[in-house]
Amino acid sequence: MNAESESLESSPADLNATSSNRKMDQLSQFRPNSFPLQYSGTSSLSVSRPSAIGFHLNSIFNTVPITCGATANTKLEEDYMSVQGMESASACCPISSNAVDKFSFIPKNVGDKSKALIAANFASSESLHITAPPNDKSKIISEQTDNFEYSRRTSPKTKRTKTPSTNDGDDRRCNCKKTKCLKLYCDCFAAGFYCAEPCACQGCFNRPDYEDTVLDTREQIESRNPLAFAPRIVQRVNEFNSMENGNRATPSSGRHKRGCNCKKSMCLKKYCECYQANIGCSSGCRCDGCKNVYGRKEECAATVLGMNKEMVSDEIGKERFDGIFGKNLEGMANKADLLHAELYDPHNITPLTPAFQYPESESKSQIVSRSYLPSPEFDSPLSSYVDSSKTSRTSNSIDLLLPANKESLSLGSYDWRLDYTNMEMMDQFSPESDTIALSHLTSLSDPPFMAMASSTSSKTRDSANSSHFQLSPGTGYVSSAGFHHWCSSPITPMTSLEGTKSHQGLDPDSEFCDILDYGAPDIPRDRATPSINQLKFVPQIRRGSPPPSHLNKLGSSSSGA
DNA sequence: GAGTTTGAAACT
DNA sequence: CAGTTTCAAACTC
Ligand SMILES: [Zn+2]
Ligand SMILES: [Zn+2]
Ligand SMILES: [Zn+2]
Ligand SMILES: [Zn+2]
Ligand SMILES: [Zn+2]
Ligand SMILES: [Zn+2]
Numbered sequence: 001m002n003a004e005s006e007s008l009e010s011s012p013a014d015l016n017a018t019s020s021n022r023k024m025d026q027l028s029q030f031r032p033n034s035f036p037l038q039y040s041g042t043s044s045l046s047v048s049r050p051s052a053i054g055f056h057l058n059s060i061f062n063t064v065p066i067t068c069g070a071t072a073n074t075k076l077e078e079d080y081m082s083v084q085g086m087e088s089a090s091a092c093c094p095i096s097s098n099a100v101d102k103f104s105f106i107p108k109n110v111g112d113k114s115k116a117l118i119a120a121n122f123a124s125s126e127s128l129h130i131t132a133p134p135n136d137k138s139k140i141i142s143e144q145t146d147n148f149e150y151s152r153r154t155s156p157k158t159k160r161t162k163t164p165s166t167n168d169g170d171d172r173r174c175n176c177k178k179t180k181c182l183k184l185y186c187d188c189f190a191a192g193f194y195c196a197e198p199c200a201c202q203g204c205f206n207r208p209d210y211e212d213t214v215l216d217t218r219e220q221i222e223s224r225n226p227l228a229f230a231p232r233i234v235q236r237v238n239e240f241n242s243m244e245n246g247n248r249a250t251p252s253s254g255r256h257k258r259g260c261n262c263k264k265s266m267c268l269k270k271y272c273e274c275y276q277a278n279i280g281c282s283s284g285c286r287c288d289g290c291k292n293v294y295g296r297k298e299e300c301a302a303t304v305l306g307m308n309k310e311m312v313s314d315e316i317g318k319e320r321f322d323g324i325f326g327k328n329l330e331g332m333a334n335k336a337d338l339l340h341a342e343l344y345d346p347h348n349i350t351p352l353t354p355a356f357q358y359p360e361s362e363s364k365s366q367i368v369s370r371s372y373l374p375s376p377e378f379d380s381p382l383s384s385y386v387d388s389s390k391t392s393r394t395s396n397s398i399d400l401l402l403p404a405n406k407e408s409l410s411l412g413s414y415d416w417r418l419d420y421t422n423m424e425m426m427d428q429f430s431p432e433s434d435t436i437a438l439s440h441l442t443s444l445s446d447p448p449f450m451a452m453a454s455s456t457s458s459k460t461r462d463s464a465n466s467s468h469f470q471l472s473p474g475t476g477y478v479s480s481a482g483f484h485h486w487c488s489s490p491i492t493p494m495t496s497l498e499g500t501k502s503h504q505g506l507d508p509d510s511e512f513c514d515i516l517d518y519g520a521p522d523i524p525r526d527r528a529t530p531s532i533n534q535l536k537f538v539p540q541i542r543r544g545s546p547p548p549s550h551l552n553k554l555g556s557s558s559s560g561a
Numbered sequence: 562g563a564g565t566t567t568g569a570a571a572c573t
Numbered sequence: 574c575a576g577t578t579t580c581a582a583a584c585t586c
Pocket of ligand 2: 188
C-alpha cells in the first residue's frame with residue numbers, strides 16, 4: 001500500500017465527498033489572492049459580514065487603535081489584510097471588551113522564534129483585531145492582501161518583518177502525509193489556515209485553489225462536531241474577580257473546555273494540550289497524575305475555593321473541590337490580589353515569582369484589567385454581533401484574540417488557536433454560557449517559569465495585549481502563505497452548546513469565557529524560515545514550541561513542587 | 562535524521 | 574458512548 005500515492009493523486013474527494021455540493025457556487029470564483037476570505041461559498045458569509053464590517057484582523061491591526069472597531073478604517077472590508085502587529089496596538093487597543101487578554105507569557109525567550117502575533121479577527125459583523133507586537137521586533141506587517149487570517153480561530157502569529165535573523169515568519173507548517181491537510185490532524189487546517197510554503201505536506205488540498213474543498217470539508221467536520229473548530233480554551237473571566245483585583249481581567253489562562261486526557265505525560269509536555277496552551281489543567285481534564293506546571297487541575301479547584309495552591313498541593317483531596325467550587329470566585333479574588341501586584345508590573349516578563357501557579361483568579365483579574373477596557377465602541381460591535389448572530393450559514397462565532405504581549409512575542413509563543421472573547425459579549429449572548437473566545441498567544445517558552453511566577457501571566461497585560469474579536473460566520477480561511485484563513489462558523493451553536501455543556505459538567509466554571517482555540521503553542525519546532533518575509537504570520541500550530549530548557553523530562557517538575 | 566512516544570482525531 | 578485505529582506532532586536518541 002502506498003499510502004502516499006494514494007494521497008497524492010487523489011482528490012480531496014476522498015476525504016470529503018461532499019464538497020461538490022455547495023461550495024461551488026461561488027466560491028470558487030473568489031480567490032484568496034485577492035480576497036482572502038472568502039469563501040463564500042458557503043456563504044460567505046463568513047467573512048463578509050454584513051453589517052458592519054468585517055474587518056479582519058488585519059485591518060485592525062493596522063489601524064489598531066482605533067479600531068477597534070470602530071473604525072475600521074477603511075478597509076475593513078477588504079480586508080482582510082494581514083495583520084501585523086504593532087505595538088501600538090496594544091496600547092491602543094485595548095481590546096475590547098474586556099475581556100480578555102492574554103496571558104501567557106513567558107519568560108524565556110526563545111530567541112529565535114518569536115513571533116507572536118496576534119491577531120484578531122472578527123468576523124461576523126464586525127471584528128476587530130488587534131495585535132500586539134512582540135517586543136522588540138515588533139513590526140508591522142503589512143497589510144497586503146496577501147494574508148489575512150480571518151478565521152475565527154486564528155491565532156496568530158506574528159512576525160516581524162525584518163529581522164535579520166531568523167525569523168520566520170510564520171511558523172505554521174505541517175507535515176501531513178496522509179490527510180491531505182483536510183482533517184483536524186493538520187494543524188494548518190485545524191487552525192483555519194491554508195497550507196503555505198513552509199508546509200511539507202504531501203497531497204495537500206488545503207490550499208486556496210481548493211477552497212471549496214476546504215470549506216466543505218470543514219463544514220462537514222463541523223457538522224459532526226460543532227465544536228470541532230471552536231476554540232477550546234476558555235478563559236475564565238469573572239468580572240467579579242476582576243473588580244476586586246482592581247483592574248480588569250486577567251488573562252492568564254484559560255481552560256480547555258474539553259480538557260486533556262493525558263495518561264502518561266503528566267501534563268508536563270506538549271503532548272498535553274493544556275500545557276501547550278500554557279494553561280493549567282482544570283477540573284474538566286481527565287489527566288492522570290497531572291503535574292501541569294501552569295496549574296494542576298486540582299489546584300485549580302482549590303484555587304477557586306480560595307485555597308492556595310499550597311493547600312492543595314498535594315494531590316489529595318483536591319478532587320473534591322472540583323465538584324464543588326464551581327463558582328466560588330471569591331477565593332480567586334484573593335489570589336488575584338496577589339497576583340495583581342505582580343501583574344501590575346510593567347513588563348515583567350520575568351516572572352519569577354513562584355508563588356502561585358496559576359491561579360485562576362489571576363487570570364480573571366487580568367483580563368479584566370484595564371488594559372483592555374475598551375471603549376464603548378467595542379461594545380457596539382459586539383453587541384451587534386451578538387444580535388445578529390448571525391451568520392450566515394452556519395453559525396457565527398465570535399472570537400477575540402489577544403495576542404501576546406510583547407513579551408510573549410519575544411518568545412515566540414503563541415497559542416494554538418485561541419480566540420478570546422469577551423465576557424461582555426457573552427453576557428449578551430448568553431449569560432452563563434460562555435461564548436467567548438480568546439486567543440492569545442502565549443509564549444510559551446517556559447512554562448515553568450510562568451508557573452512560578454504566576455504573575456507572569458498576568459503581566460501580560462502590559463501593553464501588549466492586543467486582542468481582538470472576531471466573529472466569524474461562515475467560514476473563512478486563511479492561507480499561510482498567503483494566509484488565508486477561513487472562518488469557521490460555529491457560532492450559534494456555541495452558545496447553545498456551550499451553555500449546555502458548561503452547565504452540564506465540563507465546565508463548571510460558567511464564568512469563564514471561552515477562549516480560544518486550541519492553543520497554542522508557540523512555535524513549531526523547527527522553523528523553517530520560509531521566504532515569507534513579507535507578511536505572513538501564522539498562527540497557530542498544534543504543537544511546537546521550543547522546549548524549555550529544563551523541562552526536558554516529564555518528571556521534572558521541580559520547580560513547582 | 563530516524564525512530565519512539567503520545568494523545569487527539571477519526572473510525573467502528 | 575466506549576473501544577480501536579489512525580494520525581501527525583512531540584519527544585528521544
Ligand atoms: Zn497539513
Ligand atoms: Zn500545512
Ligand atoms: Zn498541507
Ligand atoms: Zn494534560
Ligand atoms: Zn489538562
Ligand atoms: Zn493535567
